[in-house]
Amino acid sequence: xxxxxxxxxxxxxxxxxxxxxxxxxxxxxxxxxxxxxxxxxxxxxxxxxxxxxxxxxxxxxxxxxxxxxxxxxxxxxxxxxxxxxxxxxxxxxxxxxxxxxxxxxxxxxxxxxxxxxxxxxxxxxxxxxxxxxxxxxxxxxxxxxxxxxxxxxxxxxxxxxxxxxxxxxxxxxxxxxxxxxxxxxxxxxxxxxxxxxxxxxxxxxxxxxxxxxxxxxxxxxxxxxxxxxxxxxxxxxxxxxxxxxxxxxxxxxxxxxxxxxxxxxxxxxxxxxxxxxxxxxxxxxxxxxxxxxxxxxxxxxxxxxxxxxxxxxxxxxxxxxxxxxxxxxxxxxxxxxxxxxxxxxxxxxxxxxxxxxxxxxxxxxxxxxxxxxxxxxxxxxxxxxxxxxxxxxxxxxxxxxxxxxxxxxxxxxxxxxxxxxxxxxxxxxxxxxxxxxxxxxxxxxxxxxxxxxxxxxxxxxxx
Amino acid sequence: xxxxxxxxxxxxxxxxxxxxxxxxxxxxxxxxxxxxxxxxxxxxxxxxxxxxxxxxxxxxxxxxxxxxxxxxxxxxxxxxxxxxxxxxxxxxxxxxxxxxxxxxxxxxxxxxxxxxxxxxxxxxxxxxxxxxxxxxxxxxxxxxxxxxxxxxxxxxxxxxxxxxxxxxxxxxxxxxxxxxxxxxxxxxxxxxxxxxxxxxxxxxxxxxxxxxxxxxxxxxxxxxxxxxxxxxxxxxxxxxxxxxxxxxxxxxxxxxxxxxxxxxxxxxxxxxxxxxxxxxxxxxxxxxxxxxxxxxxxxxxxxxxxxxxxxxxxxxxxxxxxxxxxxxxxxxxxxxxxxxxxxxxxxxxxxxx
Numbered sequence: 172x173x174x175x176x177x178x179x180x181x182x183x184x185x186x187x188x189x190x191x192x193x194x195x196x197x198x199x200x201x202x203x204x205x206x207x208x209x210x211x212x213x214x215x216x217x218x219x220x221x222x223x224x225x226x227x228x229x230x231x232x233x234x235x236x237x238x239x240x241x242x243x244x245x246x247x248x249x250x251x252x253x254x255x256x257x258x259x260x261x262x263x264x265x266x267x268x269x270x271x272x273x274x275x276x277x278x279x280x281x282x283x284x285x286x287x288x289x290x291x292x293x294x295x296x297x298x299x300x301x302x303x304x305x306x307x308x309x310x311x312x313x314x315x316x317x318x319x320x321x322x323x324x325x326x327x328x329x330x331x332x333x334x335x336x337x338x339x340x341x342x343x344x345x346x347x348x349x350x351x352x353x354x355x356x357x358x359x360x361x362x363x364x365x366x367x368x369x370x371x372x373x374x375x376x377x378x379x380x381x382x383x384x385x386x387x388x389x390x391x392x393x394x395x396x397x398x399x400x401x402x403x404x405x406x407x408x409x410x411x412x413x414x415x416x417x418x419x420x421x422x423x424x425x426x427x428x429x430x431x432x433x434x435x436x437x438x439x440x441x442x443x444x445x446x447x448x449x450x451x452x453x454x455x456x457x458x459x460x461x462x463x464x465x466x467x468x469x470x471x472x473x474x475x476x477x478x479x480x481x482x483x484x485x486x487x488x489x490x491x492x493x494x495x496x497x498x499x500x501x502x503x504x505x506x507x508x509x510x511x512x513x514x515x516x517x518x519x520x521x522x523x524x525x526x527x528x529x530x531x532x533x534x535x536x537x538x539x540x541x542x543x544x545x546x547x548x549x550x551x552x553x554x555x556x557x558x559x560x561x562x563x564x565x566x567x568x569x570x571x572x573x574x575x576x577x578x579x580x581x582x583x584x585x586x587x588x589x590x591x592x593x594x595x596x597x598x599x600x601x602x603x604x605x606x607x608x609x610x611x612x613x614x615x616x617x618x619x620x621x622x623x624x625x626x627x628x629x630x631x632x633x634x
Numbered sequence: 635x636x637x638x639x640x641x642x643x644x645x646x647x648x649x650x651x652x653x654x655x656x657x658x659x660x661x662x663x664x665x666x667x668x669x670x671x672x673x674x675x676x677x678x679x680x681x682x683x684x685x686x687x688x689x690x691x692x693x694x695x696x697x698x699x700x701x702x703x704x705x706x707x708x709x710x711x712x713x714x715x716x717x718x719x720x721x722x723x724x725x726x727x728x729x730x731x732x733x734x735x736x737x738x739x740x741x742x743x744x745x746x747x748x749x750x751x752x753x754x755x756x757x758x759x760x761x762x763x764x765x766x767x768x769x770x771x772x773x774x775x776x777x778x779x780x781x782x783x784x785x786x787x788x789x790x791x792x793x794x795x796x797x798x799x800x801x802x803x804x805x806x807x808x809x810x811x812x813x814x815x816x817x818x819x820x821x822x823x824x825x826x827x828x829x830x831x832x833x834x835x836x837x838x839x840x841x842x843x844x845x846x847x848x849x850x851x852x853x854x855x856x857x858x859x860x861x862x863x864x865x866x867x868x869x870x871x872x873x874x875x876x877x878x879x880x881x882x883x884x885x886x887x888x889x890x891x892x893x894x895x896x897x898x899x900x901x902x903x904x905x906x907x908x909x910x911x912x913x914x915x916x917x918x919x920x921x922x923x924x925x926x927x928x929x930x931x932x933x934x935x936x937x938x939x940x941x942x943x944x945x946x947x948x949x950x951x952x953x954x955x956x957x958x959x960x961x962x963x964x965x966x967x968x969x970x971x972x973x974x975x976x977x978x979x980x981x982x983x984x985x986x987x
Binding site: 387426451456461463464 | 724
């Protein structure tokens with residue numbers, strides 16, 4: 172009898188555990204992603220830059236730099252770098268001469284050219300695709316990004332899966348709805364960049380966009396870019412995966428690879444795999460040339476995963492006159508990727524930053540933007556990236572989290588908070604234009620990183 | 635021979651340029667032109683144009699037949715068509731559950747028929763859903779015809795020689811048969827004597843840059859610069875050896891000069907711009923596959939072509955296409971291609987006959 176009870180309890184415990192495992196995706200995300208920080212900003216806006224809650228507010232809180240970190244990271248991140256403000260600030264003096272008063276952080280100018288698009292700050296909303304989550308919040312994010320004047324991306328498969336102008340799936344906006352939600356809310360800053368994968372190419376996505384009358388005025392104004400995707404951080408070398416309803420799958424069975432023939436299976440959903448797309452230096456070169464010929468009025472961006480030969484990609488892109496290359500590090504977000512891919516494939520974001528620094532030293536000048544992506548979300552990340560040669564931070568998940576908690580307003584709050592944060596940091600560095608932030612403003616807590624980036628190691632005499 | 639005075643642009647081309655300066659009123663004009671085309675089609679000028687057009691086609695057939703070419707029926711639809719067209723969309727139809735394309739050019743089928751017949755040509759209807767801004771070029775119609783020819787085991791030089799011969803024959807034929815008509819339209823054509831000047835793409839870019847039109851290296855000659863180049867000459871000219879990547883995947887890379895293609899364009903003089911596009915075709919399946927990837931596409935889409943290239947290996951051909959409306963525009967000295975065709979279809983303007 173006692174054994175029976177013990178057995179039942181054991182079974183119950185296992186079942187409970189089993190049911191919790193099915194929640195894993197979201198639990199891992201909440202545990203491991205700086206969700207508190209983003210939520211606070213999404214809810215409170217600019218005020219969210221201070222670590223105040225409802226109880227400990229200004230004057231009542233006791234604050235100080237935290238020295239512990241949760242868990243122990245497997246690899247180095249951008250948080251292993253710190254920003255090092257100086258006491259003597261000749262640039263602040265210059266700014267004071269210009270303003271005829273003491274400058275403050277709101278005087279910091281963050282606007283810059285990002286991949287041929289004018290942006291209110293060096294932050295870009297990554298091109299997110301057709302997955303449920305990206306699709307569901309895309310309109311709120313589009314509007315917020317447009318109103319805040321930062322470039323906004325539309326990922327692959329949106330056209331093919333969700334429809335070009337007519338909705339193909341209930342509850343999900345079509346490509347055209349997404350792009351117009353952005354463009355019609357844009358003021359003097361911003362622009363949209365659009366991906367096309369192998370399957371979208373089948374539907375001539377870029378051709379359709381390029382001759383779409385509603386988009387034409389924006390193309391003429393130079394507010395549109397096309398983004399070539401050569402892999403992504405979370406699964407470099409692998410193509411996209413999505414679950415489709417069988418009847419939808421039947422319609423597109425000639426364009427995609429299915430593990431099971433949708434005509435023959437009796438399952439309700441089938442997994443659809445898209446090809447990663449084959450590239451060589453010659454293919455990329457040819458592709459950029461072809462695009463410059465076919466679409467002379469759009470900018471050309473190239474997004475690349477954490478590949479070992481990323482410098483070769485940058486070189487080809489630069490030589491052919493592309494406007495931007497984005498390196499997406501292994502921490503980069505995704506709607507769906509095999510666990511083993513996220514764990515084992517590709518290098519961390521910080522290595523992408525090392526590559527960018529190398530590219531700049533190699534002579535890739537600012538005619539081409541170099542952006543960094545992968546778990547970057549705050550003003551410090553922007554300042555550090557800029558200091559090391561990146562033109563902007565390219566982020567996706569923070570905007571989705573903000574949209575989930577507070578819709579369009581949440582996304583705008585997050586962007587504003589990040590803007591204020593960046594302005595504070597830049598002004599602390601004694602500078603008043605984001606373009607002036609440079610390598611002298613960063614140092615490393617880690618020796619290897621210091622060597623790789625050619626910046627001082629903090630715990631040493633050279634610093 | 636060759637260089638005329640700089641900027642010797644035909645008055646009809648100049649008139650067109652003046653028209654498009656005021657974009658708004660031009661668009662209004664062109665809408666009326668297209669939507670009520672029967673009203674002008676009956677005018678003397680245009681009945682003459684259509685008769686000359688018929689003579690141009692007759693002359694083309696006479697010449698090609700005399701050179702041993704066989705006319706074959708062109709395809710109208712197929713699972714794939716020519717993707718090597720600057721930013722224009724393809725028209726799609728549902729073919730019993732498969733997506734088929736209306737031919738944007740018969741290029742892939744020319745290779746097929748050259749393998750079958752040796753020297754072959756089509757008088758081929760094409761559909762290209764051109765970008766909206768093509769309204770302002772005067773050189774783009776959505777629905778047009780081209781004479782598309784292909785030579786089995788032909789070379790770049792063979793194709794260029796046929797192009798010269800064809801152009802010269804037709805121009806002389808029209809002068810002989812329609813001399814009075816041309817005179818009435820105020821058009822005079824000189825006696826053209828081949829061979830025509832040949833520039834490499836790099837030389838052409840250098841020349842247009844010298845003439846004050848900024849054209850980046852390694853890209854197609856921009857429409858604007860092409861016109862400058864065309865206006866600089868009073869006989870047709872050739873531009874060959876385009877950099878790889880600026881053209882469709884079927885253009886063959888020069889094995890002796892990697893990064894450059896064995897292809898060419900022929901431009902009309904007097905600012906009329908591009909007449910002919912052609913060259914040798916890539917026939918190594920692996921190379922064709924890599925080139926298809928440049929347009930971001932899955933080679934699987936072109937499976938029949940790839941299988942055919944393997945079956946007929948090595949399928950070496952060369953050829954070119956010449957647009958009938960552009961040819962007519964040039965011969966008659968018209969403002970734009972929308973005068974060189976009944977019921978013209980112009981990008982973005984419809985519905986119209």
